[in-house]
Amino acid sequence: MNDRKPIIELKNVSVCYGQGKTNEIHALKEIDLNIYEGEYIVFFGPSGCGKSTLLYTIAGLERATAGSVIVNNKNIREFDTEEMIDFYRTTIGMVFQAFYLVPHLSAKDNMMLSKMFSGVSPKEREGRADELMAKFGITPYSGRKPSMMSGGQQQRTAIARALMNDPEIILADEPVGNLDSKNSEIVLELLSEINKKEKKTVIQVTHNPKDIHYADRVFYMKDGMVERVVANTDAGKSIASGSKEMSEFEKLSEANPNLSSTQIYAKLMMRNLLLPFDLDTEQKIESVIARYIKNEISRSELVRYLDDPKEGAGLYSQKAKRVAELIDDSTREVEAIKEAKKNHVDQKDFEFSEAAIIRKHLLDHYIGVLSLGQIKKLDYGIGARIAGQISSTEMRDLLDLPEGEGGAGLNRSTAKRFCKEIELVISK
Template sequence: MGTHNHQTIQPHNHTAMTIIEIKELFKTYNDSEVEVHAVNGVDLNIEEGEFTAIVGPSGSGKTTLLNMLGGLDQPTSGNIRIDDTDLGKLKSSQLIDFRMKNIGFVFQSYNLIPVLTAKENVEFVMHLQGRPKKEREARTMQLLEAVGLKGREDSRPSKLSGGQQQRVAVARALASKPKFVLADEPTANLDSKSTENLLNIMEELNKQEKITFIFSTHDQRVVNKAHRVITLEDGKIISDNRKK
C-alpha cells in the first residue's frame, strides 16, 4: 500500500524554494540553411540562495541560456517560470517591468552610465521603480559600502578601475532587491586581485542577503567559488554538481 510512488522520493532539502524552473528549453538559430541549437532541451531548477556557475566551451549556449533567463531573449520553445510567472506569457512591456523588479544583471563590460557617478549608477534602477529618495539613498550607500566603495560614491566610472566599476555594477544589480542576479562573465576583464575581491563580495552578499547568483563563466576562479556547477555542451546540460 502506498509504495507505488516510492521512487519519486529523493533526499532533498525541502526548506529551499525553487525560484526558477526551466522545462524543455530550446533556442534554435537558422544560420545559412543550418539549424544551430544554441540551447537544446534544457531542464533545470534553481533554488533560492544558490551560488551557481554555468560553464562550458564557447558556443556551448551559456550566454544564450542566461539571456533567456533574464528575458532578454525568447526561447524557440519550452518555458521558463520565475516564482509563479511564466516569462513566455508576458507582453514586452510587462517583461521590462518584471525584469526591472526581479532580476539584477552584471555584464562583463560593466555597462555603467558614464555621465553618472557611482552613486547615481546604483540609484538608477530604484529611480525607475519610483522608490522614495530617502530609501534610494540609504540603500545605495549601504550597497556601495558592502562592495567596498565607501568614499567613492561621487566618482564617475572613468575615474574608477575596472574592478571598482564591476563592483559598482554588482551594487547596481542588487539595488532593486532582485530575486536573483545573472552575471555573464563578470570577471572576464579583471585581474586576479579584483576577481578575488569581487567574488568574496558576491559570496558574502549571497550568504547575508540570501541573494541567488547565477554566473556564466570560463573563469576557473569563479568555478572554484561556486556552490553548484552546471556544465553545458552543445546546448545540453552534461553535468550538474553541487558541492557539499
C-alpha cells in the first residue's frame, strides 16, 4: 500500500456552467484523483473533454462547483483573496499555449514582473532572471520584445517566468500546441528536466499522443471524466504507487490512446479468445464484445451478432456459441474479483484472495491434475503479477520452468494460455 501523502488531491470535484438552467454544461463530473510530489502527469484527451478545465481547477483559475481541491493539505476552494494570491506566487507556475507575454516588455522584464510584487530587491530579481535565461538558452534574447522572438523562444521565456518564484508545481496547458516539432521537443525536454532534476511536480495537458511518453502517469479523459489512469514505465522513474510492470491492459491503452476503457477491454478479451480471425472479423467481434460489456445487448443477442454473416461477425452457430462462452467465462471471473475486492480491505489479503480465485478459474478449464507444489507456485506467480512485481513474460517463464528449477512445471502452451487469461482478468 502507498503511504505517501499526495501533493494534490481532488475529491468529488465537478464544474458546471449555467447550473440549474436548461442549457447547463457539466465540464467536469465528480473527479477523484491523487497526484504525488515529483510526478510528471499528463491529462490526455480530445478537445472539449475537460482536461484544461481540470488543470485550471487545480490552479484555482476555475472555481469548482462541488467537491474539494486540496493542494499541500489545504482546500483552495476555501481560500480568501490574499491566500489565493499567495498560492499563485509561491505554489504554482503556469505555462500556457499562447505564451501570454506582455508585448511591450522585454523577455527579461516579462520574467521579473512575476517577482516584482514579492518584496524582492531589483538586484535579486535580476540575478534570478539571469540564472534562468542562461539555463534555458535565452540570454541572447533578454532585451527582445515578444514580437521579435520565435515561438520556441517565447515559450522558453514563459517557462522561465513560471519558475521565477521557485514553485513546487508547474501546470502546462498545451505548452507545445503552437510550436513546430523541433521546438516542441526542446520545450518538452525542458519540462522533463525540470521534473527530474529539480523535483518539480509537472502537470501537462495535451491532445497529442506523442507527448505522453514523458509522463509517469497518464490520465485519459473523456466527457468531463477520467476514464482510466495508466502508469508509464518508460518514464524511467518510480511513481507514488511504486514501480510496477505494465499490464497488457496498460500496454494496449498506451498503444491506443483514443479508445475508451471498454474498447480496450474488448480488444484484450479478443486477444484471449485464442482463435484465428481476419482483421475485419476481429473488429466486428470487438465491437460486439464492447456492447455486451456495457449491457447494451443480451446474451442471446451476443450469440446472434457473432453468428450473423450480414450484420455481425459471421462465425456461424457452433463457433459463435463457443466464443460467447469464453466471453461469459471472463466476465464472470471479473465479477468474482470485484466481489472479492469489496470483502477484503487489506491489500495483501486481497491479492491472496484474488490469486486463489483466478487459479480456481484457470484449473476449472484445465485438463489434468497439479501437485500441491505446482498450485503454490501458480498462486505465487498470480499474486506477484497482480502486485506488478513481475511482467507477463516473467510470469509465463515461471509457469513454464520445471519444478526442480523453481517453476510450476507446466508446458509452454499451457503457460502461455494461463498468462493470457490472467492478464485479461487483472486488467479489470
